[in-house]
Amino acid sequence: MIEVKNLKKAFRDGEIITEVLKGIDFVCKSGDFVAIMGRSGAGKSTLLYQISLLDEPTSGEIKIDGVNVLNLSSAERTSFRLSKLGYVFQDYALLPEMTALENVVLPLLMLNYPEKDAYEKATEHLTTVGLKDRLNNLPGQLSGGEQQRVSIARAIAHDPKILFADEPTANLDNESSRIIMDIFKELHKGGQTIIMVTHEVEYSKFAERIVHLDNGKIISIEKN
Amino acid sequence: MFSSLNIRMGLFLARRQIRRSSPWTTVLIIFVMFFTFLNLVVVTGILVGLLQGAIDAVRTHYTSDVIISSLNNKTYIENSPEIINIVKSLPQLEYMSARYLEGGTLEANYKTRTSEKEKPNIAAASIYGINPVAENNVTNLSKFIVEGEYLVPGDYDQVLIGSYLTKKYMDFDYPGFSALENIEPGTKIRMAVNGVEREVTVKGIVKSKVDQLSLGVFMIDSQLRNMIGRNDYNVDEIAIKLESGTDPSMIRDLLKRNGIDKVAKVQTYIDAQPKMIKDMIDTFSLLANMLSSIGLVVASITIFIVIFINAITRRKFIGILKGIGINEAAIEISYILQSFFYALCGSVIGVVVLYGFLQPWMAAHPIDFSFSDGILVAPISGTMLRVGLLMVTTIIAGFIPARLVVRKNTLDSILGRN
Numbered sequence: 001m002i003e004v005k006n007l008k009k010a011f012r013d014g015e016i017i018t019e020v021l022k023g024i025d026f027v028c029k030s031g032d033f034v035a036i037m038g039r040s041g042a043g044k045s046t047l048l049y050q051i052s053l054l055d056e057p058t059s060g061e062i063k064i065d066g067v068n069v070l071n072l073s074s075a076e077r078t079s080f081r082l083s084k085l086g087y088v089f090q091d092y093a094l095l096p097e098m099t100a101l102e103n104v105v106l107p108l109l110m111l112n113y114p115e116k117d118a119y120e121k122a123t124e125h126l127t128t129v130g131l132k133d134r135l136n137n138l139p140g141q142l143s144g145g146e147q148q149r150v151s152i153a154r155a156i157a158h159d160p161k162i163l164f165a166d167e168p169t170a171n172l173d174n175e176s177s178r179i180i181m182d183i184f185k186e187l188h189k190g191g192q193t194i195i196m197v198t199h200e201v202e203y204s205k206f207a208e209r210i211v212h213l214d215n216g217k218i219i220s221i222e223k224n
Numbered sequence: 225m226f227s228s229l230n231i232r233m234g235l236f237l238a239r240r241q242i243r244r245s246s247p248w249t250t251v252l253i254i255f256v257m258f259f260t261f262l263n264l265v266v267v268t269g270i271l272v273g274l275l276q277g278a279i280d281a282v283r284t285h286y287t288s289d290v291i292i293s294s295l296n297n298k299t300y301i302e303n304s305p306e307i308i309n310i311v312k313s314l315p316q317l318e319y320m321s322a323r324y325l326e327g328g329t330l331e332a333n334y335k336t337r338t339s340e341k342e343k344p345n346i347a348a349a350s351i352y353g354i355n356p357v358a359e360n361n362v363t364n365l366s367k368f369i370v371e372g373e374y375l376v377p378g379d380y381d382q383v384l385i386g387s388y389l390t391k392k393y394m395d396f397d398y399p400g401f402s403a404l405e406n407i408e409p410g411t412k413i414r415m416a417v418n419g420v421e422r423e424v425t426v427k428g429i430v431k432s433k434v435d436q437l438s439l440g441v442f443m444i445d446s447q448l449r450n451m452i453g454r455n456d457y458n459v460d461e462i463a464i465k466l467e468s469g470t471d472p473s474m475i476r477d478l479l480k481r482n483g484i485d486k487v488a489k490v491q492t493y494i495d496a497q498p499k500m501i502k503d504m505i506d507t508f509s510l511l512a513n514m515l516s517s518i519g520l521v522v523a524s525i526t527i528f529i530v531i532f533i534n535a536i537t538r539r540k541f542i543g544i545l546k547g548i549g550i551n552e553a554a555i556e557i558s559y560i561l562q563s564f565f566y567a568l569c570g571s572v573i574g575v576v577v578l579y580g581f582l583q584p585w586m587a588a589h590p591i592d593f594s595f596s597d598g599i600l601v602a603p604i605s606g607t608m609l610r611v612g613l614l615m616v617t618t619i620i621a622g623f624i625p626a627r628l629v630v631r632k633n634t635l636d637s638i639l640g641r642n
Contacts, residue, residue, distance in 0.1 A: 054547055055635040075552070082549020093544045093638065097244035109236060110550050112229055138244075154548065 002028040002051060002162065002195075007060030009046055020046045021057070022216035028195060030161070033188040035207035036197045042213040044197045045166055051195065052085055052164040053077050065161065082110055086155030088165040092147040094139040100126060100150045101135040107158045125153040129183055145176025152183055156192070163187065165196040169203055181206050225553040233550065234557025241558065242565055250566075256526050257570020257618070258577075263519035264610040265578060268512035269602040270591070275505050278433070278596035283493040285363045286436045288321075288463040289472040291496055292479070292488045301488040304458040310482055311462060316470040319361035324353030324448045325460035328417035330389065330441065332404035335412070347389045347404050349441045351417055353448025362465045365430065368437060372409030372428030375444060383415070383424045384442040387431035393438075415441070420451045433596055520613065524621035527563055532625030535559060539629055543637025546630070556626045563622025564615065571611045578602055 009021040020043045028034050036044045049055040051062060053069055062069050064084065072080060087093070094103050101122055108118035126135055129149040139147050148168060155163055165184070169177035181203050188194055188206075196207065204210050210222040242250065283289065292311070294301050301307060304322065311320050333345040356375035360366050365384075366374035375384060387393035390407040404413065411426045430437050449455070466475060472492035479490045535542065545555055583600045590597035629637075636642070 049635055054638070055633075078546060078549055078551060081547065085549075087547060089544075089638070093540075093547070095240075095541050095544065097240050102240060106236075106545075106550065107548050110229070110233055110554065 001030050001063075001065060002026075002193075003061070003063040004051060005061040007047070007050060007062065008058045009043075009050055009055070010058045020216050021050065024060070024216075024218060026051075026211065026218065028162075028193065030193055031188075031191050032209065033184070033194045033207045034196070035204040035210045036195065036213060037199065037201075037204050037210055038213035040199070043216045044199075044213050047213065048164055048166055048195065048197045052087065052162075053081050054087075082107060082158070084161045086158070086160035086163040088148070088151050088155050088163065088168045090167040090170045092139070092144070092151045092171075094147055094150055094154075096139050099136045099138055100131060100142065100146075100153075103139070103150055104154045104157050107154065111158055122153070122157055125157045126150065129153045130179070143176070144172050145179060148172060148176070148180055149183065152180070156187060162193045162195060165194065167197055167199065169198065169200060177203065226557070227553075230551055230554040230557055233554035234561055237545075237550075237555065237558035238561035238565070242562060253527075253530055253566045254569045254573065257523065257566050257614070258573045259570075260519055260523035260526075261571050261574030261611070261614060262578070264516045264614060265574065265602050265607055266582065266600065267515050267519070268509070268606075268610075269583075269600045270598060271508045271512040271515075272505065273586070273601040274591075274593055274596055274598040275501060275508060276601045277590060277593070277598045279493070279497060279501065280599070281432070281434050281596060282436075282497075285365070285368070285432060285434045286463070287491075287493045287496050288362050289466040289470070290464040290475050290479070290490065290492055292462040292464070292484065292490050294460050295487070295489060298487075300454065300458040300460050301462070302458060303487055304456075304462070307484055307488065308459075308462060310479070310484065311464055314464075314466075314475065314478075316466045316475060317464065318467045319358065319465040321354060321358040321362040321463045322445070322459040323359070323461040323463070324445055324452065324454060326351050326417045326448065326452050328415055328441070330385070330404060331414040331416070332407060332411070334414045345402070345405055347402050349386070349389055350436070350439060351415065351448060352440050352442045353445035354442055355445050356442075359442075362463050365437070365442070368430045368432040369428040370431040372426065374428055375442065377444070379427065379444055380447070381422065381424045382427040382443070383413075384428045384430050385413075385426050386438040386440045387429055388435070388438040389441070390429060393429070393431060417448070417451050418453075422451060433594070516610070520617050523614065524617045527566065527618050527621040528625055530566075531559055531563060531622045532628070534562075535626050535629035539632065539637045540640055542630055543632075543634050543639075546634045547638055552630050555630050556623060559626030560619050560623050563618045567615050567618035571614060575607065575611070578607065 004024055004026040007021055007024040008019065010017050010019045024047060036047060038044045050057045057070070069077065069080060101119065104122035104126055105118045108121055109115070113121065123135060126132065129152055131146060131149055131153070134142060134146060139150070142150065168180055172180065184194055184196070185206055198204050205224055208224055210224065211218055212220045212222065292301060292307065308322055311317060328349060328351040329346050330349055331344050331346045337344060356377060360374070369384070370387065375382065385407060389403055391403045391405040392407060394403040407413070407426055409426055409428055412423055413426060415422050415424050424443065430442065432438050464475070466472060476490050476492050484490050542555055546552060583602055586600040590599050
């Protein structure tokens with residue numbers, strides 16, 4: 001479960017301070033599928049980065065499974081991300097010198113899985129997302145949709161508590177986007193907690209709840 | 225930092241980065257490391273080799289492994305026959321040569337000089353009385369005959385003359401030094417030793433980078449013995465050549481234990497080196513180390529730049545790695561391992577080229593310096609030390625830029641923000 005209280009984030013550029021998040025209160029229960037929506041500059045990606053521990057808020061409180069994550073050291077946050085969180089980025093964020101299989105196996109090896117088990121598990125997840133025949137392809141040899149599926153396989157390979165997705169379909173055509181959203185739907189059915197940023201209304205409908213953000217504040221929470 | 229998990233992960237990342245990086249870049253970096261290695265080892269090796277060549281030449285062609293010589297306050301080695309018998313009884317002895325040695329003068333124009341006012345063409349020389357067979361076995365003296373022939377037992381009134389004593393080979397005026405003019409095999413010269421004069425014929429001319437040979441005159445030992453009246457058979461030097469692999473210092477100590485040091489100096493070829501040579505070795509080593517240090521700095525800067533550019537251009541991916549939970553230490557180790565790989569490859573190629581080609585080639589084709597045949601001195605221990613030094617420097621030079629980039633904010637790295 002995620003609890004966010006009075007979360008604020010401001011950026012300083014010389015003397016100019018820009019407040020992007022202006023006191024966000026938000027709860028996400030285990031197994032939820034939440035879509036964060038809003039116009040460009042509303043602060044949706046910034047909110048995702050704070051909750052997912054990729055960035056540090058200016059003030060506020062974030063608790064994940066009862067742990068106040070803002071009190072964690074940098075190394076502890078890294079370890080926390082590894083064990084409990086998964087990420088799907090808009091631009092896939094795959095490592096270009098590694099094959100699809102190697103990209104997925106990375107977090108498993110860091111979690112000290114035996115190599116054989118790690119490769120088996122990674123293969124299993126890539127098979128789940130329909131890439132059984134692309135295991136040994138480098139990212140550059142895959143289409144955008146396939147790369148995003150590798151990214152999803154990597155994000156869920158270590159069975160994270162929460163899966164964060166930042167505009168996962170933004171760079172994809174309709175067909176690929178549909179495949180990605182179907183995968184999310186299946187994962188959610190299996191009990192996976194998902195928090196996804198999107199600006200596409202069509203795909204927000206896959207979520208149980210839609211958090212609407214504007215000018216750094218939650219303006220409404222809509223249930224699907 | 226260096227937990228087994230981080231090392232395993234670092235290895236996983238490094239292997240993939242190296243395997244999929246541009247082969248040309250990899251080859252170029254390894255090439256730089258290879259030349260850095262050569263710079264470290266070869267520059268030092270050649271500088272030291274210049275002197276080592278001279279030392280080796282004196283050892284091989286004059287002192288041999290161990291040399292027994294008269295004490296400073298004595299004119300010869302007392303009880304020489306007894307000492308020679310002890311030396312001959314050494315099981316490690318390969319050959320030995322006992323020499324008589326006296327200072328003397330040579331005159332070239334004594335036949336053509338017409339008046340007392342005409343300046344005699346005189347040169348001072350060390351006169352050696354040798355057994356030509358024994359001497360050749362120990363020092364290979366015959367190899368240095370550039371004109372005429374080597375001595376044979378029974379040669380009477382015939383001498384070998386060092387090239388520096390002849391104007392033909394020493395064609396410059398040097399204050400206090402004079403050389404003989406018009407000397408060639410067959411020329412007669414007058415030799416004076418201890419007031420005894422004798423007319424001798426030049427049988428051959430000896431030319432060597434070992435001064436003792438090029439400034440010496442060699443004649444049959446029995447004849448010099450007669451000239452100086454040394455009827456007790458006491459000699460001035462005994463050069464001892466030991467079987468290959470024998471430690472000269474062990475034999476020196478053994479001879480000393482036999483009491484020989486009471487009547488003579490017993491020295492290994494190293495002991496017999498002039499202090500000047502030892503000082504020069506120290507100076508050259510210092511100089512070589514300074515040059516090597518510059519090479520090391522250049523190598524570390526090169527690796528620093530390579531790794532820094534690599535890490536900077538991969539900043540986004542470093543951010544992604546951190547984002548998905550890969551430990552910072554594991555990422556840093558991956559860069560350390562890459563640096564290590566480059567240094568190792570450069571060093572291995574360097575060692576192969578050094579010992580497989582350069583050193584044997586330079587041994588066969590020494591650099592021709594006026595005072596020595598310069599060889600390449602690269603003892604394994606010294607080379608390994610330099611390899612270690614290169615590794616450590618490279619690892620540090622790889623770690624620092626990696627650390628600088630890895631420590632940047634994760635999200636800034638992923639998004640490419642400054």
